[in-house]
Amino acid sequence: MxxxxxxxxxxxxxxxxxxxxxxxxxxxxxxxxxxxxxxxxxxxxxxxxxxxxxxxxxxxxxxxxxxxxxxxxxxxxxxxxxxxxxxxxxxxxxxxxxxxxxxxxxxxxxxxxxxxxxxxxxxxxxxxxxxxxxxIPIIKAIREGLTANRIEWIAGIINGTTNFILTEMRDKGAGFDEMLKEAQRLGYAEADPTFDVEGVDAAHKLTIMSAIAFGIPMQFDRAYIEGITKLTGDDVKYAEQLGYRIKLLGITKRTAKGIELRVHPALIPARRLIANVDGAMNAILVKGDAVGATMYYGAGAGxxxxxxxxxxxxxxxxxxxxxxxxxxxxxxxxxxxxLSDEPILPMDEVRTAYYLRLRALDKPGVLADVTRILADLDISIDAMMQKEPHEGEEQVDIIMLTHQSMEKNINAAMAKIEALPAICGKIARIRVEQLGK
Amino acid sequence: MxxxxxxxxxxxxxxxxxxxxxxxxxxxxxxxxxxxxxxxxxxxxxxxxxxxxxxxxxxxxxxxxxxxxxxxxxxxxxxxxxxxxxxxxxxxxxxxxxxxxxxxxxxxxxxxxxxxxxxxxxxxxxxxxxxxxxxIPIIKAIREGLTANRIEWIAGIINGTTNFILTEMRDKGAGFDEMLKEAQRLGYAEADPTFDVEGVDAAHKLTIMSAIAFGIPMQFDRAYIEGITKLTGDDVKYAEQLGYRIKLLGITKRTAKGIELRVHPALIPARRLIANVDGAMNAILVKGDAVGATMYYGAGAGxxxxxxxxxxxxxxxxxxxxxxxxxxxxxxxxxxxxLSDEPILPMDEVRTAYYLRLRALDKPGVLADVTRILADLDISIDAMMQKEPHEGEEQVDIIMLTHQSMEKNINAAMAKIEALPAICGKIARIRVEQLGK
CATH class of the missing domain: 3.40.50.720 (NAD(P)-binding Rossmann-like Domain)
Incomplete structure (x- = not known):
């Protein structure tokens, strides 16, 4: 022929x-x-x-x-x-x-x-x-392999650079800036790493998967995008202590009110298979109503x-x-x-769980004020730990895991908590994804 | 339409x-x-x-x-x-x-x-x-998603019943018979579990993957098949102590002398992603020369x-x-x-590494005899551990990991070692697969 x-x-x-x-x-x-x-x-x-x-x-x-x-x-x-x-x-x-x-x-x-x-x-x-x-033949899997399914959600580690940096931060107990430099030295990150570390590259890929999973037009401009540049070594360590790993995830999910389309760091249970995808590798979890959860793993670049x-x-x-x-x-x-015209759900309306790290003066009443603000906004607490002060400091880290709440309520609560006199600086907020049923 | x-x-x-x-x-x-x-x-x-x-x-x-x-x-x-x-x-x-x-x-x-x-x-x-x-859309992945590649090998957990039993044996420290009964009670194993636990079901699936990976005819009758019925709780425990997990694997590999087609339990490094595929789930690793290692995970039955x-x-x-x-x-x-007429390599000619568990009388000279037999057959030892005698017994378990050797040499060595007067009963032999490059 x-x-x-x-x-x-x-x-x-x-x-x-x-x-x-x-x-x-x-x-x-x-x-x-x-x-x-x-x-x-x-x-x-x-x-x-x-x-x-x-x-x-x-x-x-x-x-x-x-x-x-x-x-x-x-x-x-x-x-x-x-x-x-x-x-x-x-x-x-x-x-x-x-x-x-x-x-x-x-x-x-x-x-x-x-x-x-x-x-x-x-x-x-x-x-x-x-x-x-x-x-990874992921487009083919979604578009042809899973045609029987109503896709419920996709969650993927779809940027090798950031996964390499996060793996190194965990293994070496180091901060973002230091591990970014190492990634650049080893060729895993570009001289200008913005597209990777700010989540833009992952959002491009997520937009494409979302379109073929749900039969909607490409809507990159509607994606919520948050990178990994603000993550600290402490957050990675605290997450481990709570039984979680931090990964940069691209998540797209069908809900009654619209389709979620979001890229951000997330705590995921350490026992999940995808939590153990390390280094520059990629993996994508696809949940279909008939097949259940499937995962696709391989080299995401090169x-x-x-x-x-x-x-x-x-x-x-x-x-x-x-x-x-x-x-x-x-x-x-x-x-x-x-094609479907299901709308993309604004980030404010997304419901998920949260990891919050507050730095507070170690004095009575602070926790009462914080929990009152959360309760008023319908946010309930799933777990809490208070760390000893760093040496020579009078401030303590308070870490909270919340139950599922709406993003706009968390934002409102964070603003109120940060305004409390006993709270020092900004709250670190990382979403928590169970990736189960 | x-x-x-x-x-x-x-x-x-x-x-x-x-x-x-x-x-x-x-x-x-x-x-x-x-x-x-x-x-x-x-x-x-x-x-x-x-x-x-x-x-x-x-x-x-x-x-x-x-x-x-x-x-x-x-x-x-x-x-x-x-x-x-x-x-x-x-x-x-x-x-x-x-x-x-x-x-x-x-x-x-x-x-x-x-x-x-x-x-x-x-x-x-x-x-x-x-x-x-x-x-899992694995046929589509191999047949269409990886067409660019010369497939080097496939290794899969492709039988949910046996993976459930092995996971339970590890988690509960129990033996095969007990966990088979539990699997039957929970509906993970059939009343007559022979096809699953003896590896026949896995060999059917492996034969199909081998054919489409290498472009050879279906040759189920050439597959080497060994099930999990002889595995003991001790082996599962010793494997863990050595940093390995035991999984029933289907392996097909292209070698210069022919295509390997074999189903048997194997020790795999616990840090590998596929070693962490638990319960009744399936996962298949496919190694291509261009793509490297990819993995596909999901429910293998239901x-x-x-x-x-x-x-x-x-x-x-x-x-x-x-x-x-x-x-x-x-x-x-x-x-x-x-289609290709590359032959299936007889099991005798397969080269892999081995876990050997010997039960021996605890007296001088036994180890010297054993290692001499191995050396004479060109089998070198990678690691060895001797366990304390079980309570009230005078026999000790000796566990050895060998470097890559040819199957027929291992078989010959085992026959000679079992004939030694200080060796009690049969040697347990489980293959070791690194699943790396």
């Missing part, structure tokens, strides 16, 4: 990995796909730097539009990242009748709805397994793990490209005319 | 669960599949017992051949179990041009090659996600988890049934003309 011709946009880490995997495993991939998948053209930023990739059948260019306009290319793989010109290139490839594979989570989370509509119109596929969870997902998409497209478009797997898991 | 008409063979646990899930989530499933999937006919053993399932659109019959011969049925779902008449019914359904979904692991592991050849000839699909790992996989297959078939058969996902992951 005629080979599939692939054009790459970008030959950086993921692009290079994709080329390497396609070449190394060519025989095995052809045995699976039923025809050869070959990269015939690649757009690079610097032709000189990329010349070691050149081979008889591979044309290099520094003009990405030459790839998407090349009539011999069947599938365009976008691995440049960023919104522009990636978006223009993808839309042009679609317009030219080409299938698209992309690893660009920011683009899909922000402009996926528009891109899928254009693809739908032209009858081409846009595949994006590599956009979430690196090499050249070859990400390439694994890109190539899986290439094989899928190769297998399905002759199928009637109406019978293909829909981009958003649900048929385009069957 | 015209609905897909489904005929069920069997309305027991899984059949009833499938009907329940299809009815409860009908709206959601239709939104995904693009058309209604409805059960119009079901064959049951006892019409009277099943009458509560009857509804306007569902015809019940006690003749399963009436289902596979019904021209209005598009997909037949086989959930009777056993080889005959399930095999005849499936082949007749295929002959009649119907797609087939089955949860029958024994049938696929023993006769899959013949069934897929018949399906290939008629251009119909045979889907079997429910045959392995209950609700009415609705299994139904989740059956219905996912129904949606897949619904989406793909109009596609050109050449462009569908191949049954065995690889194109039928591209």
């Amino acid at each position: 005629k080979p599939m011709n692939v054009g790459l946009l970008g030959l950086g880490t993921v692009g290079g990995g994709t080329l390497t995997v396609l070449r190394r495993n060519a025989a095995e991939i052809t045995r699976r796909a039923g025809r050869e998948i070959r990269v015939t053209m690649a757009a690079v930023r610097d032709l000189d730097k990329a010349k070691h990739y050149a081979s008889a059948g591979l044309v290099l260019t520094d003009n990405p539009f030459a790839v998407v306009d090349n009539p011999d290319i069947d599938i365009v793989v976008e691995m440049m990242g960023g919104i522009s010109p990636a978006k223009e290139l993808i839309l042009r490839a679609i317009e030219n009748g080409k299938h698209v594979v992309t690893a660009n989570k920011a683009l899909i989370a922000n402009h996926g709805t528009e891109i899928f509509a254009a693809a739908q119109k032209k009858g081409v596929m846009v595949a994006f397994e590599a956009a979430v969870g690196g090499g 050249a070859e793990p990400t390439a694994s997902s890109v190539v899986a998409d290439l094989v899928d497209v190769t297998r399905m490209h002759t199928a009637d478009p109406h019978n293909r797997v829909p981009h958003l898991a649900f048929q385009p005319d069957a | 015209k609905p897909m008409n489904v005929g069920l063979l069997g309305l027991g646990t899984v059949g009833g669960g499938t009907l329940t899930v299809l009815r409860r989530n009908a709206a959601e499933i239709t939104r995904r599949a693009g058309r209604e999937i409805r059960v119009t006919m079901a064959a049951v053993r006892d019409l009277d017992k099943a009458k509560h399932y009857a509804s306007a659109g569902l015809v019940l019959t006690d003749n399963p051949f009436a289902v596979v011969d019904n021209p209005d049925i598009d997909i037949v779902v086989e959930m009777m179990g056993g080889i005959s008449p399930a095999k005849e019914l499936i082949l007749r359904a295929i002959e009649n041009g119907k797609h087939v979904v089955t949860a029958n692991k024994a049938l696929i592991a023993n006769h899959g090659t013949e069934i897929f050849a018949a399906a290939q000839k008629k251009g119909v699909m045979v889907a079997f996600e429910a045959a392995v790992g209950g609700g 009415a609705e988890p299994t139904a989740s996989s059956v219905v996912a297959d129904l949606v897949d078939v619904t989406r793909m049934h109009t596609a050109d058969p050449h462009n569908r996902v191949p049954h065995l992951a690889f194109q039928p003309d591209a």
Whole structure:
């Protein structure tokens, strides 16, 4: 059978990995796909730097539009990242009748709805397994493996950088800043780590999973996002003492009032399997009404793990490209005319449990004032511990775990508590997720 | 669009669960599949017992051949179990041009090659996600999600009954017989538990995964199978002391000399994620050369988890049934003309590490004799511990962990050691798997 011709946009880490995997495993991939998948053209930023990739059948260019306009290319793989010109290139490839594979989570989370509509119109596929969870086939699991289920919630460790930092903070008893520096030194964090440590990268991935789980449009701008930069070594230690681990979670959940879409650090019971996912690894828990809880674990980043997902998409497209478009797997898991308009629930309305750490002067009456404020706002306390003062200080740490409460009530309570004269500084507030039934 | 008409063979646990899930989530499933999937006919053993399932659109019959011969049925779902008449019914359904979904692991592991050849000839699909790992979409992950990879090995906890028993043995410090009785009382083990506790059920599932991972025919008869009935509470305890957990694993691995296909209890490091999969849950580790290690976790049995996989297959078939058969996902992951004839490696030739527990008279020279026998057979010792005699006994337990050795050398060594006058009874031998790189 005629080979599939692939054009790459970008030959950086993921692009290079994709080329390497396609070449190394060519025989095995052809045995699976039923025809050869070959990269015939690649757009690079610097032709000189990329010349070691050149081979008889591979044309290099520094003009990405030459790839998407090349009539011999069947599938365009976008691995440049960023919104522009990636978006223009993808839309042009679609317009030219080409299938698209992309690893660009920011683009899909922000402009996926528009891109899928254009693809739908032209009858081409846009595949994006590599956009979430690196090499873990999580998009396929949600979109095809769990189609029987009404998905109830998803909770994932979907950013390797932050999970590495949190694991090190726990193992070494160190603070965030110090472990961020170590992560940068070891190559787990970028020089500008903002997107990772502030939770933006995780929110992109969560937005995509939420859309395909619930059949809603991509709504990244509605996501609540809180990073790990304010976590202290003390919080990590206290959490351990209470039987919990702190992880940066992306959570999306269906509730009667709307869909939760939130990224933030969370305490999870240490005995849960996902609490034991350490280092730069990723894991995603998906709870369906029929299947119960399932979990998917693997490397969330890196050249070859990400390439694994890109190539899986290439094989899928190769297998399905002759199928009637109406019978293909829909981009958003649900048929385009069957999307839901369930709203995203504002963070204020979310109900969950909380870990609160107060620093207070060690004198009578403080606890009475604090518990009174909580009770007035309908917040009940599940557990409490008071720590001895740090050496040479007169302030004590009071740690409380609350039962489920509404976020806006916790916020109101925190403001009132912080205004008490005996309370020193800000309260540390971390959500608590049981991840059980 | 015209609905897909489904005929069920069997309305027991899984059949009833499938009907329940299809009815409860009908709206959601239709939104995904693009058309209604409805059960119009079901064959049951006892019409009277099943009458509560009857509804306007569902015809019940006690003749399963009436289902596979019904021209209005598009997909037949086989959930009777056993080889005959399930095999005849499936082949007749295929002959009649119907797609087939089955949860029958024994049938696929023993006769899959013949069934897929018949399906290939008629251009119909045979889907079997429910045959392995209950609700975990592991077949899809291996066959579609990891197509970029040369799979190196798979190791799975793929039998919930035995994992429940082993978890209880560890938690309660009890022996196998006692915990089997508890599992039976709680409904985790059947009255005749042979298939589960002797590893046969796991070997069926492993055979299927091995075939789709490596592109080889189903070869259940070549699998090495060892159950958990001989494990003692002492072994479980000693393993813990050495930093290991004992799990019943299905392992299939590609080696230069052939493909390993083996089910047996194994010590795995307690810090591995999969070592912490407890109770009746299942988890499968898949190692690919590009993606690295990935893991898939969920309920391995039960009415609705299994139904989740059956219905996912129904949606897949619904989406793909109009596609050109050449462009569908191949049954065995690889194109039928591209299967491999790599041989299954005989167990004697397998290399792994071992836990050996000897009971010996506590007198000088025993250890020297034992270690001499091991050294002569090229077996080197990684760790050793000698336990105090049990109260009132004069025999001591000696536990050894070996480095990687060949199985036939271990067997030869065990025979020689057991022949020593100071050695009492049989040696307990459990394989040790690191499950790392």
